[in-house]
Amino acid sequence: MAKAKTAFVCNDCGADFPKWQGQCGACQAWNTLTEFRLSAPAAKKGSSGRAATRGGFAGSLAAVKRLEDVSIVDSPRLASGFDEFDRVLGGGFVPGASILIGGHPGAGKSTLLLQTLCRLASSHSALYVTGEESPEQIALRANRLQLPTDQLQLMAETDVDAILASAESLQPKILVVDSIQVVHIAEVASAPGSVSQVRESAAMLVRFAKQTGTVLIMVGHVTKDGSLAGPKVLEHMIDCSLMLEGSSDSQFRTLRSNKNRFGAVNELGVFAMTDKGLREVPNPSAIFLQRGEEVSSGDDGCRRVGRHSTVAGGDSSVG
Numbered sequence: 001m002a003k004a005k006t007a008f009v010c011n012d013c014g015a016d017f018p019k020w021q022g023q024c025g026a027c028q029a030w031n032t033l034t035e036f037r038l039s040a041p042a043a044k045k046g047s048s049g050r051a052a053t054r055g056g057f058a059g060s061l062a063a064v065k066r067l068e069d070v071s072i073v074d075s076p077r078l079a080s081g082f083d084e085f086d087r088v089l090g091g092g093f094v095p096g097a098s099i100l101i102g103g104h105p106g107a108g109k110s111t112l113l114l115q116t117l118c119r120l121a122s123s124h125s126a127l128y129v130t131g132e133e134s135p136e137q138i139a140l141r142a143n144r145l146q147l148p149t150d151q152l153q154l155m156a157e158t159d160v161d162a163i164l165a166s167a168e169s170l171q172p173k174i175l176v177v178d179s180i181q182v183v184h185i186a187e188v189a190s191a192p193g194s195v196s197q198v199r200e201s202a203a204m205l206v207r208f209a210k211q212t213g214t215v216l217i218m219v220g221h222v223t224k225d226g227s228l229a230g231p232k233v234l235e236h237m238i239d240c241s242l243m244l245e246g247s248s249d250s251q252f253r254t255l256r257s258n259k260n261r262f263g264a265v266n267e268l269g270v271f272a273m274t275d276k277g278l279r280e281v282p283n284p285s286a287i288f289l290q291r292g293e294e295v296s297s298g299d300d301g302c303r304r305v306g307r308h309s310t311v312a313g314g315d316s317s318v319g
Contacts, residue, residue, distance in 0.1 A: 008033040009195050013232050034195045078173065078215060081119035084271060084280045085112070088242065088255050090263015093174065095213040097262060098206045100180070100235065102220040102228045103244035108253055108271070108278050109219050112244065113176050114142060115277050120174060121151035127172040131158040131182035145277040158183050158192065160201050164208055172214060177205060179219035181229065193229075202234050235259065246273075252287065253278065 007016045015026035077092030086092045117126045184192040209216035221229040239261045246253035255269040270281040
């Protein structure tokens, strides 16, 4: 049996080294190197095996072409059902795109994706893979939010091979994996959530999305300082990185794009958490310009300006 090789990967910048050292030579950070076990090379399978079908990152090996000879296909984007979500994405979901959405616990990542997939499932095949909750918990949340549940495909699984086997069978247009920190590959000898598992699991899922044109959405955990957990190289592998921010004691949530290959970065979408899930805020500026009905002492001048101001007169309702 071939001995598995090891490497040491920096959690901050993704640089790898053959042996452990206290300081990363690339980003100069201290104590950020984690052992990464490389699986032994497996025996090459035949033409019907899975290894043969995943030879290239975007599919089978193709001939070299000149840039002018490459055919351009204008693929229509998939609307999420939320105007704010579509604007942050740059116009909707691009087929074959891989999206990573992060946020603090309780920010509403799973709620936003469940609402989106329940809406999309009526017109496009969708598969929601949960590794942190049971199907009963997902069903209870969907019923509480009064979402349509007759078309969405649901799967509770953490094994990447099983997830890909189901995805190849169902051929969904959009696939959600919640979350990337809990899924694992059997061939990688480390616990789920480790650098090696997150790195290899994400690579297999992204490869599947590129080959089949499936929209892939992965949910990611965040660290105490608010950055995405896992190796930094994970953000380089994906096409779009989103962050859902907002504390549990606040009603409002903001969705920001930190990276987007198909749209502008730093786009901001505003949502409000209600008893029926996340709702869009069509006029976020009105949130900060709302005033009470009663006029306080010394506030007459400000009240008159606020009432007749065109900016303050905007719609402050939640969409």
